Amino acid sequence: xxxxxxxxxxFLRGAVVSGAAAMTTTLPxxxxxxxxAGKAAASAPAAPGYVFLSPEEGAFIEAVVDHMIPADSLTAxxxxxxxxTYIDRALASGWGKGERLYxxxxxxxxxxxxxxxxxxxxSELYRAAxxxxxxxxxxxxxxxxxxxxxxxxxxxxxxxQQGKVTLENGPPVRTFFGMLYQNVMEGMFxxxxxxxxxxxxxxxxxxxxxxxxxxQQNIDKFRDRKMxxxxxxxxxxx
Amino acid sequence: xxxxxxxxxxxxxxxxxxxxxxxxxxxxxxxxxxxxxERGKMTTTDADFQLQQVRDELRYVQRQEMMQDASRDTVTMxxxxxxxxxxxxxxxxxxxxxxxxxxGLHWSGGxxxxxxxxxxxxxxxxxxxxxxxxxxxxxxxxxxxxxxAEMERYYDKFEYVAAVSGKAGNLKGKVQPGGNPFxxxxxxxxxLPPLKSVLSSQLFAEAATKAGYHPFPRPAANASRxxxxxxxxxxxxxxxxxxxxxxxxxxxxxxxxxxxxxxAAMKSPNFELRTHSWVTQILKDPSAKRVTGVLYTNLLTGxxxxxxxxxxxxxxxxxxxxxxxxxxxxxxxxxxxxxxxxIGRNYCYETRTGANLFFEGRSFNRFISAGGTNWVIDxxxxxxxxxxxxxxxxxxxIVSAGHNTNLPIGNRPVPGGTPAWGTAWKEAxxxxxxxxxxxxxxxxxxxxxxxxxxxxxxxxxxFNQPLxxxxxxxxxxxxRMNAHAAQVVNELAKSLNATRMSSAxxxxxxxxxxxxxxxxxxxxxxxxxxxKTSAVNPFLQSWDAHNLFVMGANVxxxxxxxxxxxxxxxxxxxxxxxxxxxYMKNPGPLVSA
Numbered sequence: 001x002x003x004x005x006x007x008x009x010x011f012l013r014g015a016v017v018s019g020a021a022a023m024t025t026t027l028p029x030x031x032x033x034x035x036x037a038g039k040a041a042a043s044a045p046a047a048p049g050y051v052f053l054s055p056e057e058g059a060f061i062e063a064v065v066d067h068m069i070p071a072d073s074l075t076a077x078x079x080x081x082x083x084x085t086y087i088d089r090a091l092a093s094g095w096g097k098g099e100r101l102y103x104x105x106x107x108x109x110x111x112x113x114x115x116x117x118x119x120x121x122x123s124e125l126y127r128a129a130x131x132x133x134x135x136x137x138x139x140x141x142x143x144x145x146x147x148x149x150x151x152x153x154x155x156x157x158x159x160x161q162q163g164k165v166t167l168e169n170g171p172p173v174r175t176f177f178g179m180l181y182q183n184v185m186e187g188m189f190x191x192x193x194x195x196x197x198x199x200x201x202x203x204x205x206x207x208x209x210x211x212x213x214x215x216q217q218n219i220d221k222f223r224d225r226k227m228x229x230x231x232x233x234x235x236x237x238x
Numbered sequence: 239x240x241x242x243x244x245x246x247x248x249x250x251x252x253x254x255x256x257x258x259x260x261x262x263x264x265x266x267x268x269x270x271x272x273x274x275x276e277r278g279k280m281t282t283t284d285a286d287f288q289l290q291q292v293r294d295e296l297r298y299v300q301r302q303e304m305m306q307d308a309s310r311d312t313v314t315m316x317x318x319x320x321x322x323x324x325x326x327x328x329x330x331x332x333x334x335x336x337x338x339x340x341x342g343l344h345w346s347g348g349x350x351x352x353x354x355x356x357x358x359x360x361x362x363x364x365x366x367x368x369x370x371x372x373x374x375x376x377x378x379x380x381x382x383x384x385x386x387a388e389m390e391r392y393y394d395k396f397e398y399v400a401a402v403s404g405k406a407g408n409l410k411g412k413v414q415p416g417g418n419p420f421x422x423x424x425x426x427x428x429x430l431p432p433l434k435s436v437l438s439s440q441l442f443a444e445a446a447t448k449a450g451y452h453p454f455p456r457p458a459a460n461a462s463r464x465x466x467x468x469x470x471x472x473x474x475x476x477x478x479x480x481x482x483x484x485x486x487x488x489x490x491x492x493x494x495x496x497x498x499x500x501x502a503a504m505k506s507p508n509f510e511l512r513t514h515s516w517v518t519q520i521l522k523d524p525s526a527k528r529v530t531g532v533l534y535t536n537l538l539t540g541x542x543x544x545x546x547x548x549x550x551x552x553x554x555x556x557x558x559x560x561x562x563x564x565x566x567x568x569x570x571x572x573x574x575x576x577x578x579x580x581i582g583r584n585y586c587y588e589t590r591t592g593a594n595l596f597f598e599g600r601s602f603n604r605f606i607s608a609g610g611t612n613w614v615i616d617x618x619x620x621x622x623x624x625x626x627x628x629x630x631x632x633x634x635x636i637v638s639a640g641h642n643t644n645l646p647i648g649n650r651p652v653p654g655g656t657p658a659w660g661t662a663w664k665e666a667x668x669x670x671x672x673x674x675x676x677x678x679x680x681x682x683x684x685x686x687x688x689x690x691x692x693x694x695x696x697x698x699x700x701f702n703q704p705l706x707x708x709x710x711x712x713x714x715x716x717x718r719m720n721a722h723a724a725q726v727v728n729e730l731a732k733s734l735n736a737t738r739m740s741s742a743x744x745x746x747x748x749x750x751x752x753x754x755x756x757x758x759x760x761x762x763x764x765x766x767x768x769x770k771t772s773a774v775n776p777f778l779q780s781w782d783a784h785n786l787f788v789m790g791a792n793v794x795x796x797x798x799x800x801x802x803x804x805x806x807x808x809x810x811x812x813x814x815x816x817x818x819x820x821y822m823k824n825p826g827p828l829v830s831a
Binding site: 067068069070072074075095098099100101102103104106108110111112113114115116117154157161181182184185186189190191194202203205206207208209210211213214215216218219220222223224225226227234237238 | 289290291293294295296300301302305307308309312315316317321322324325326327328329330434436437440475476477478479480481600601603605606645646647650658659660661664665667668671672696697698748749750751752
């Protein structure tokens with residue numbers, strides 16, 4: 001286990017060892033037939049096209065994720081990491097449709113301490129907010145968000161973050177921005193099965209080891225020094 | 239249509255987490271016919287916590303898969319009685335679980351022995367500081383009616399069932415090196431040695447020792463090696479996977495009801511579990527001080543059923559226990575205007591602050607952790623030599639560090655002033671996120687006249703019943719405690735000479751439902767020796783119905799600094815014991831009012 005602590009074989013052995021002690025740990029039946037860790041890391045691009053986003057919404061989201069996650073020496077750009085796909089799938093999922101959200105009225109704005117109080121599901125919030133954000137962009141810069149310059153995009157996103165942009169006939173801007181930013185982060189760091197974090201680029205950025213984490217030896221071996229990781233996602237060991 | 243009435247059983251248990259599981263096992267083994275009604279689904283490690291699926295932060299943390307479904311049932315909240323309470327539409331500040339195992343599936347295992355500092359709180363502070371030290375708005379601060387000495391054997395019982403890993407600090411009155419010197423005397427060691435430390439807990443321990451404090455590894459129900467508990471449940475050794483809090487454990491290293499007390503109960507032919515069973519009311523006999531059973535709905539069919547029972551054990555999460563008491567009209571609801579009534583009284587929460595430190599060039603490997611990799615100091619909590627007099631607060635706080643469950647979506651530490659996106663953000667994240675550690679204080683929360691629970695006048699749950707309304711804010715006592723804690727945290731943090739640091743905030747804070755704070759809610763059906771101010775007696779038996787026993791942290795008259803589960807489990811074992819040894823032979827009030 002010491003020689004390749006982050007590898008698949010180490011994981012399999014670790015699981016067998018702990019399985020002998022635990023009542024119920026089981027191995028995925030197909031694990032042995034899977035390719036080696038290094039080769040499994042290159043994942044195929046998610047299917048193109050949107051389940052939820054309209055063309056206007058798609059262009060807005062693509063511009064947001066490419067601005068927030070630009071291509072540089074650290075990662076590819078947001079759309080190349082599938083962040084737009086992640087957001088599209090999230091909005092089409094149970095979460096986007098209001099799962100686990102208490103949705104009964106009456107509706108009041110509430111104090112800041114009372115949390116989310118809008119009568120909209122996440123997908124409804126995006127649907128209402130994006131045209132309003134684009135309208136605000138047109139008013140400020142003469143063009144929709146996807147058509148403005150990087151400097152204008154930066155100023156506009158900061159304006160939304162700080163509540164200085166108003167979404168006319170739209171929802172509270174900071175509520176929308178908070179959700180958008182959270183979803184970008186989810187797309188960056190959630191398991192690649194959800195459509196983002198392609199090639200585990202987000203995980204590699206922060207040295208996150210992924211789903212394999214039998215660290216009983218690693219905890220001492222890598223004390224005060226960086227543990228090398230080659231992260232595996234759920235699909236790699238399914 | 240009237241509910242279909244089932245055959246009477248000896249005991250019905252509402253909710254099957256830690257306390258329900260303990261009572262289910264103990265009572266069915268004692269020969270009682272026991273039925274447990276759980277609103278959630280069955281849980282097994284095989285079906286629910288398989289390796290690749292369970293390591294999914296989005297699913298279990300952000301999407302809250304194992305938590306109570308707020309779309310069906312939530313609470314409303316406000317900070318003061320003058321505000322309109324609004325529903326907590328998405329869970330945030332606290333996260334009750336929903337399934338067999340309850341919140342015991344997603345806890346991180348912190349297991350403590352609460353001391354006489356809590357149980358004798360009023361007498362100790364009055365004796366030392368005089369009655370005026372406790373403000374009139376904290377008049378509900380009182381002794382609990384139990385003692386550490388009485389609880390010792392039940393703490394021991396729970397620790398051995400739950401594979402608690404730790405180091406004794408006081409064996410039979412003799413202080414032990416390496417443990418918590420301020421804990422009460424224990425009869426024997428923990429069942430398992432402490433978990434390994436991580437770099438951040440080590441740095442914290444060094445700084446704390448240098449400052450003259452007494453650091454020790456946090457006792458946690460994470461098995462530090464393979465273990466078989468006294469009931470025959472087997473545990474794997476903790477793998478320090480870093481997916482502890484909010485997650486089920488695929489290695490069966492974290493003690494959870496679904497691998498311990500629940501399967502033990504299910505071995506008894508006297509026990510029957512009904513999942514997907516939502517109890518809407520505890521039925522009472524209006525002419526006698528007893529309950530007669532419960533009304534529930536089978537969520538798989540929609541059918542409403544009545545389950546008559548000679549005894550009812552209320553064993554859901556803290557707020558839901560109080561909610562069901564109010565919905566059932568058992569006990570007088572608390573009214574802050576007159577300070578009369580008991581149900582909803584003494585609701586308390588938790589006081590927290592913390593500092594973040596960044597060490598250029600160091601690697602913490604922060605994704606390697608367990609619930610017990612934290613180290614802690616108890617010098618400002620169980621240490622009665624710590625003089626609260628000059629600081630003017632009741633209670634105390636613990637301080638800890640150790641990277642317990644940090645995952646990349648929710649935990650992205652960068653120094654203050656870093657942009658929130660773009661290349662500069664990515665560079666900072668790559669440089670700093672694994673070079674950072676936190677030091678956190680967790681403090682108690684004392685009862686206050688205007689912190690309470692009652693029924694909401696406006697909002698309803700999926701059964702058209704009023705939601706529970708929570709009126710809560712941090713008050714002067716918490717502000718003072720937090721100011722002191724922030725100072726201690728910041729001094730410890732500064733002594734570590736980090737490259738960058740964001741200090742702990744010691745200013746008064748107001749409670750907000752986002753983000754997450756803690757699931758250590760307490761009070762609502764407080765225990766005590768006076769039925770005018772408490773809902774249950776010290777055996778957790780309802781003053782208003784002798785055959786109703788109320789489990790959970792809702793019986794705490796105030797909240798201490800420690801995580802609650804060790805005491806919640808020990809109290810459940812104690813109630814099981816008294817039911818078996820006294821109540822079954824002679825049903826009636828165990829304490830005369």
